[in-house]
Amino acid sequence: MTAITLDRNINQNTFHLSDKTLTALTEIMYEQHVEAGTYLFWEGDTADKLFYIKEGNVKLIKGTSDGKEYILNMFDKGDLFGELSSFMNINYSYNAMALTDCVIGVIQQKDLEILLWQHGEIAVEFLKWTSLLNQITQSKLRDLTFHGKLGALCSTLIRMANSYGEKHDNGIRITKKVKNGELGEYIGATRESVNRMLSDLRGKEILGQEKGFLYIYDIDALKDICHCENCPLEICRM
């Protein structure tokens, strides 16, 4: 439920571990290939591993009793995610689905623990990482809870701009295609509501859409709607 970018060449906004840590991690991970549409792990599996995405996209989803699904997180090439809680032998409370074919580096919790135990400085680095992740989650909680569904949507669009956006003529192009339904599952709204809100924003020329890609023309308008605090980019991300 936590992610970090290891690869220095992508997601420039995100926090990075040092080269030393990076190398040490690479040494204790093993590779796993996961096909698009299949699952990396399921709800209930023992949460004793970390996953580093060498290639591909993964989303963490939670199914509910009434058949709905919620997207908890979306991770990309270079991200590291998982739980660090062997001490209480916790289980995952969600499913991890590969959105594309993925190459994953798997790190056993207990191997990592030995590494951290021996290298205090690496542990401190990890600690700062989890602390940052906490701030990310906390900021999402605020954005998704306190300004209605429109606020939740707008803040999510801003996060997408930061995570997957690229400068374009007079706006920002979101390089990752997202379905209305997925946005809904992310913010806890229905597909129809998302659709209508997006239409409105398009009508006001705050957003645009071309060939299935979203464009943000007026990010300040989005910021107004969700009472954006202009958090550092490390925190304001998907």
Add this chain to the structure above:
Amino acid sequence: MTAITLDRNINQNTFHLSDKTLTALTEIMYEQHVEAGTYLFWEGDTADKLFYIKEGNVKLIKGTSDGKEYILNMFDKGDLFGELSSFMNINYSYNAMALTDCVIGVIQQKDLEILLWQHGEIAVEFLKWTSLLNQITQSKLRDLTFHGKLGALCSTLIRMANSYGEKHDNGIRITKKVKNGELGEYIGATRESVNRMLSDLRGKEILGQEKGFLYIYDIDALKDICHCENCPLEICRM
């Protein structure tokens, strides 16, 4: 924004650091007295300290441009909270207000860092702590976002039962008084909405109220409403 209970005699549900870690921490903290209603720190202050509550209650609140306030967290005697992110010299994005007169143990980020650097095993323990906190926040995000305001309220009542509840005749007594408005600020709803929802629940004899204290008579009904996943008690807390 993160908390843990250090004192083994209270909040039995929560994760504890080992005695060794506890002792080491006590050695590097200094004491600060804070009066009820005053602030421990303000939004914008450099986030370079951790705070251990020796005595009292603290709430973390965020004010918005339009004059509203949101409660991000509430901490009690024995809790440890703060951010661990000196590396990027981050600032608090919220205010910490003492609800009662407090005695606080203050730990300087850099002192802690030295401690962790030298003792890998303490660092690993801290890492597990932050990881747990992440799960707590993540579970709150789910509860507050995905089942409407009534779901958000019910899950909050369950969390309160776990954090401040005591067994009573035929139900659970919430030993901490909370105002309707505060509940609203916690879940992102208006005081009136909270009031009406509580009235409904009282009408259905799911809740009760006596001398200003809330009683939960039918916690399973609450669980149904918020699609409770029966998370471990370490996670399902305020």
Add this chain to the structure above:
DNA sequence: ATAAAAGTGTGATTTTTATCACATTTTTCA
């Protein structure tokens, strides 16, 4: 003990969001 302040309860109304139903557009893949 009592007046002022803070908090609660509730009706009437509006706004937001979900639900249902179905036409239209886009994507997928055989």
Add this chain to the structure above:
DNA sequence: TGAAAAATGTGATAAAAATCACACTTTTAT
């Protein structure tokens, strides 16, 4: 490339939640 599947757009309606207004109750502090 064309049929099937998936996703989008939108109207009508219902349900959830916010807003405003004000009476009533509890708490606080002198």
